[in-house]
Amino acid sequence: MPDDGLETGAETLLYEGKAKRVFATDDPRLVRIHFKDDATAFDGAKHATVGGKGEVNARISAALLRRVEEAGVPTHLVRVLGPRDHLCRHVEIVPIEVVVRNVVAGSLARRLGRAEGEALPFPMVEFFYKDDALHDPPISDVHALAFGWAAEWELAYMRHAAKVVNEVLSAFWGGLGIRLVDFKLEFGRFGPGRLLLADEITPDGSRLWEEGTGRHLDKDVFRRDLGDLGATYRELLDRVLAAEAP
Numbered sequence: 633m634p635d636d637g638l639e640t641g642a643e644t645l646l647y648e649g650k651a652k653r654v655f656a657t658d659d660p661r662l663v664r665i666h667f668k669d670d671a672t673a674f675d676g677a678k679h680a681t682v683g684g685k686g687e688v689n690a691r692i693s694a695a696l697l698r699r700v701e702e703a704g705v706p707t708h709l710v711r712v713l714g715p716r717d718h719l720c721r722h723v724e725i726v727p728i729e730v731v732v733r734n735v736v737a738g739s740l741a742r743r744l745g746r747a748e749g750e751a752l753p754f755p756m757v758e759f760f761y762k763d764d765a766l767h768d769p770p771i772s773d774v775h776a777l778a779f780g781w782a783a784e785w786e787l788a789y790m791r792h793a794a795k796v797v798n799e800v801l802s803a804f805w806g807g808l809g810i811r812l813v814d815f816k817l818e819f820g821r822f823g824p825g826r827l828l829l830a831d832e833i834t835p836d837g838s839r840l841w842e843e844g845t846g847r848h849l850d851k852d853v854f855r856r857d858l859g860d861l862g863a864t865y866r867e868l869l870d871r872v873l874a875a876e877a878p
């Protein structure tokens with residue numbers, strides 16, 4: 633499957649994950665992040681290639697990161713380089729996935745025996761240890777502190793920033809007739825005492841339910857075999873672009 637964009641093969645690949653490749657640039661403080669067409673679930677156990685997914689995710693993530701930045705939460709995004717490539721600040725990723733929930737779904741429903749769809753009385757921020765082999769287990773502050781995954785101020789900052797991001801994104805998706813059920817963020821260190829929102833904000837790491845119909849407009853379409861992921865993501869991008877249009 634030919635990968636369009638800026639794939640030259642001559643660059644240094646720093647990391648390859650399930651959804652993106654991170655390349656070095658001439659400037660050690662910057663990286664190029666390339667969004668792949670791969671869809672994975674259950675820690676990579678389920679895998680497919682979905683044409684156009686990388687481009688859709690890159691465009692949605694850029695639009696959302698810009699809005700978050702405008703709301704005062706610094707992000708890693710410097711600028712968009714191509715249809716599926718972002719120029720970003722090279723951060724040291726904090727190995728904690730920060731999840732914000734507005735409605736019960738997914739692992740929270742399973743773990744605590746709650747019905748999926750139950751509205752939460754307040755937005756909930758949870759931390760998970762980012763480790764595929766351990767299936768990203770939920771952790772508390774004490775684990776992060778004891779094992780050196782994050783400092784106390786970093787946990788406080790991530791919790792606060794995640795709530796601000798939730799307000800921005802809930803308003804944005806709400807304006808498109810879409811309910812933001814939950815989403816995952818990653819943060820990274822960029823110089824001493826500075827954390828940036830990094831990675832991506834995409835329907836891969838979010839649950840987005842269409843108001844009225846309850847239709848899933850996110851990666852649960854793939855996880856739960858609910859339909860055509862590529863078509864769902866393109867529809868979502870069309871709605872985002874319509875909202876972006878002046």
Ligand SMILES: Nc1ncnc2c1ncn2[C@@H]1O[C@H](COP(=O)(O)OP(=O)(O)O)[C@@H](O)[C@H]1O
Nearest residue numbers: 649650651652654708720721722723725830831
């Ligand atoms: N600005 C950045 N600098 C360095 N690494 C980053 C940055 N943004 C994201 N990453 C990391 O890039 C890797 C590749 O992304 P992805 O394919 O989503 O990985 P994963 O399989 O862990 O989800 C991840 O480990 C992610 O944490």
Ligand SMILES: [Mg+2]
Nearest residue numbers: 649650651831
């Ligand atoms: Mg990822």
